[in-house]
Amino acid sequence: MNTRYSAFYDLKRPVREVVTKRLIGINQEASFKEGVSKMVEFNISSLVITDNGRVVGFMTDTDVKRAVAQGFTPEMKMKQVMTTDLITVNISTTIREVLETMSKNKIKHLLVTEQGKVVGIVTIRDLEHMVRQTLETYISRE
Amino acid sequence: MNTRYSAFYDLKRPVREVVTKRLIGINQEASFKEGVSKMVEFNISSLVITDNGRVVGFMTDTDVKRAVAQGFTPEMKMKQVMTTDLITVNISTTIREVLETMSKNKIKHLLVTEQGKVVGIVTIRDLEHMVRQTLETYISRE
Numbered sequence: 001m002n003t004r005y006s007a008f009y010d011l012k013r014p015v016r017e018v019v020t021k022r023l024i025g026i027n028q029e030a031s032f033k034e035g036v037s038k039m040v041e042f043n044i045s046s047l048v049i050t051d052n053g054r055v056v057g058f059m060t061d062t063d064v065k066r067a068v069a070q071g072f073t074p075e076m077k078m079k080q081v082m083t084t085d086l087i088t089v090n091i092s093t094t095i096r097e098v099l100e101t102m103s104k105n106k107i108k109h110l111l112v113t114e115q116g117k118v119v120g121i122v123t124i125r126d127l128e129h130m131v132r133q134t135l136e137t138y139i140s141r142e
Numbered sequence: 143m144n145t146r147y148s149a150f151y152d153l154k155r156p157v158r159e160v161v162t163k164r165l166i167g168i169n170q171e172a173s174f175k176e177g178v179s180k181m182v183e184f185n186i187s188s189l190v191i192t193d194n195g196r197v198v199g200f201m202t203d204t205d206v207k208r209a210v211a212q213g214f215t216p217e218m219k220m221k222q223v224m225t226t227d228l229i230t231v232n233i234s235t236t237i238r239e240v241l242e243t244m245s246k247n248k249i250k251h252l253l254v255t256e257q258g259k260v261v262g263i264v265t266i267r268d269l270e271h272m273v274r275q276t277l278e279t280y281i282s283r284e
Binding site: 040061069074 | 174175178179181182187203204206207208210211213214215216217270
């Protein structure tokens, strides 16, 4: 994060303001092929995997590549292929902490929880978009 | 592309100035698994596929997902899985034309040629990065 940007928007604002609440998911019993097809269909770079409506796994573009690199076939079940080590932040977490968590874990997507339940997702792209908008507002004020 | 940005950097500059010349590739006889492993190893979102040193195919994160969605297995050869419909721009092409080509074809990666030979790659991320740098320079001049 460039320190010059930091001056132009509030890193203390909660992630609540940028979180995407439209989560696209698939049941853990679906195949890897079906899960990835859903990512292609909706043109998304991450997918949540559910069991009885509860989020139990996650899959990003990077995870898809890792799965292929490990030799996982399209017929395997999502529950065998998905990432179960979920990294989450609470919806009240500040943007600064979100950026630190992404940086520390070298990830670009983060699940957002509220009262212990996954309610949304935030990506580094969302945060970059926020930076651009703030810069634009700043410039148009000149 | 936001028109407000356009004022701050020269869309007439050639793509030569932002092209990445470090191409990472794999032979078309390698397996899909080996190709994707290379993407994971180098943490890249696109790979060129070669035959006798000539670029004959391309594979992006989106292509990997499409391949899995089509049921392609890790053991298949890159030449069976890769995208062969290569969209390229000449290294003298302006940034504006590059953006238009990406937009028209709904792609985020573009191969760059010089004298008919693929010499590099440009991504929408590179162009966004360029926008940010120009904005920063503009602001620091205030």
